[in-house]
Amino acid sequence: MEPLWVFVGALLAATAVHVAGQQEGFLSIDCGLDAKFNGRRDTYTDIAYVSDDPYVDGGMNHRVAAKFDVSSRSENRRTLRSFPSGIRNCYTLPTESGGKYLVRMEFFYGDYDGKTSPSFEVHLGSNYWDTFRNSDFWWSEAIFVAWGSWVPVCLVNTGGGTPFVSTVELRPLLPSLYPQVTVDESISAFARKNLGADTIYRFPDDPYDRFWEWEVSSLWANLSTKKTIQREDSFAVPIPVLQTAVAPVNNGTVLHVGTWNTYKSTFEFKFFLHFSDIQNTQLRQFDIYLNDYEWYKKYSPPYLTADYVYSTGWYKATEGTYNITLAATNRSMLPPMVNAYEVFNRIPHDTPRTSPKDFDTMMAIKLEYGVKKNWMGDPCFPANYRWSGVNCSGVTANTTRIISLDLSDSNLTGVISDNFTLLTELRYLDLSGNSLNGPVPKSLCKRSAGSLIFRYQSDEDMCNKTTISPPLSKNRTAIISISIVVPMLVVAILVVACLIWRGRRKPKISTHDPPREPELQSAPESRKSNGDQLQNTENRRFTYKELEKFTDKFQRCIGKGGFGLVYYGRLEDNAEVAVKMRSESSSHGLDEFLAEVNS
Incomplete structure (x- = not known):
């Protein structure tokens, strides 16, 4: 294979980026920005950034060295937060459970401490995400489905120096985007390239603010169009990205898309190729190879319509080297072409x-x-x-x-x-x-x-406090005594009721009286329990409304017998009474009730 000379448009350069207003749901954190500043807007994207104070505990604010603190550099790359203390330090970001998100961390060392750039790990929740490896500038991006109302993104000190971070950005995604991502499996962007272009595209051209870095090669011929391209929904590649493409120079039949070497042998990758043919003169058809594996046969990109080809499974090369090649078929009249590609490695949620x-x-x-x-x-x-x-x-x-x-x-x-x-x-x-x-x-x-x-407290039990009530009057004490000794009261009621019944000189009560008519039984006024006899009571009749008044609408039940409930009451002269009511559900009839009282 011929050597592939690739030139990548670095994000550090002040390349042209289109400007628009803030996108709803964006959280953009400028790490190291003093909390006294009420946020700011990025010069190139007009995205609003806020201080990181509410989202992280600990750490120290810094500015990059003077030689890097220049106006041509984005403001959010001039400050940073370092974490000299603790092994794990995390930003806690608000999410909606089940929502799909893109999270990105940017790291611009900028010689802030006059030492050498460190190395450390980045974790998504409790799972390994990526490694920062002694770079001047680097960014890492993950796509995940939120498993709760918060997601922590963490910097882990592995002994390679003090972790730091320049920006943390959270972007909500539509559920239809990247259908491969689930709550149990996230993905990390290993590469995302815009081919045939000379600028970086992000927000607002990409409403989800993905970074589409430009890439050129001496082995490629650039193609472009200004015609409108119909976009698809699974990946929503920005239209400007689809309006450029590359093909082999000199109408060659083989296009070497890219070669990647991974620093971690355990990485597993998925590859996404994005296509939209911008020439419609003749047949374009090619086979797609991943290393030596024939990935897709006889593919023809649609004209001015977005399309994609991606690996359905995770791929892990034995030697850690990956390359993608497009080779024209014998029927093809045009060379192979591609507009953009994305490479993701797997973030398994193996850690509970x-x-x-x-x-x-x-x-x-x-x-x-x-x-x-x-x-x-x-x-x-x-x-x-x-x-x-x-x-x-x-x-x-x-x-x-x-x-x-x-x-x-x-x-x-x-x-x-x-x-x-x-x-x-x-x-x-x-x-x-x-x-x-x-x-x-x-x-x-x-x-x-x-x-x-x-x-809770060592000197008292707050769950079992005893409430001390004020002393009661003699009358009140008598009432409580009556209510406590319910069986004795019931016996007294029956005795008094018998006396009342025998003292009556009335015709026999009809058994057709309403079944819930209360039967009044006067209770003698309580006396001190020293052998005194029960006081004789007046033989009186009461209306139902009077009984409601005496019993406060039958609020206080003091007992229950075979005929129904017994209620406490107090007459006009403060005499205490008990009202026994025969329940409709009682198995005893009215005659039995009267017979019991008369016996």
Whole structure:
């Protein structure tokens, strides 16, 4: 194979980029930007950038060296944040669970510390994403489906120097884009090239703000058109990218698209080739090869319509070298051509993660109390980066639950948050040694009586406080005594009812009376229990409305017998009475009720 001389348009150059307004849903973080500045807009894209203070704990702000701090350089590459402390430091970005996103981190060293550019790892959640390797400038981009309300992107110190970052950018994508991406498998952009062009395209030409770097070669002939091209939806390649292409010089029959060498032998790749023929004079047909493998046979790109060819499976070369070649078939009258390509490596979600519900809850607790500690990234994984004070359960379906949380002596102030109750698998919670006040959430108290060990204050049990009531009057004490000794009261009611019945000189009551008519039984006014006899009571009749008034609409039930419920009441002269009501559902008839009273 002839040597392939490739010249790549570096993003550091101030190349022409079209300008438009901010896209909805973009989060653009200028790392190292002082929090006192109320954001700023990028000179080239007009995208609004904000300080990184709300999204990260720890780190130090820096500006690049004076020789790099020039007006021709994008402002967001003049500041950065370094992380000299801690092994893992993370930015926590807000997402919608199930949404698809592009996240990008840019790194411009700019000799900010006068040393040498470091090397360190970048993680997406708890999974390895990429490695920064002693470069002056580099960017890394991943596409993922959010598994919760937050996604952490982390810099991990591997001993190669102090990690740093210049920008962090989050872009929402349509669900239809990159259908290969799922909640269990993300992809990282290894390369994305715009062929036949001399400028970089991003937002607004690409509404998702992907970087389409230009690439040229002495082995290529550039093709271009100004005609409109019909775009497809699976990858939504920008129209300007599809309006340029490359073919072999001198109408050759073989086009060497690219050659890549990977620094990590475990990488697995997918390749995406983007086509739109801009010549319609004769047949163009070619075979596509990935290394020596015939990937696609007899392909003909459609005229002025976007199309693509991609590898359905993940491909891993034995020696870590990859090249793509297009070879014209014998029938083809035109040489092979291609407009753009993307190369992605796989981000497997092999490392378990914390249950999204628990992660979201822990983030809410962190924000409510301003917890710092090492609360960054996934709370449980990787295990050696687990959050301080957190213990987790075993792994089920690649997720784990938080079962223990120790926040003792953590300078917490305010009330005990209801968010603690959302950690439904919690078995141990220690909030002692803080300045918390207010009531303990009822569900925490309820769970502390069962499986949850809850420590709040060492000198008192806040869930089982005894409420001391003021002393009661003698009359009030008598009433409570009556209500407590329900069986004795029922016996007294029956005796009094019998006396009333025998004292009556009325005709026999018809059994056709309404079944829920209350039968009044006067209860004697209580006396001290020293052997006094029950007081004789007046034989009176009461209307139903009077009974409602005496019993406060039958609010206080003091007993239940075979005929129904017994209610407490008080007459006009403060005499206490009990009203026994025969229930419609009672298995006894009215005659039986009267017979019981008359017996």
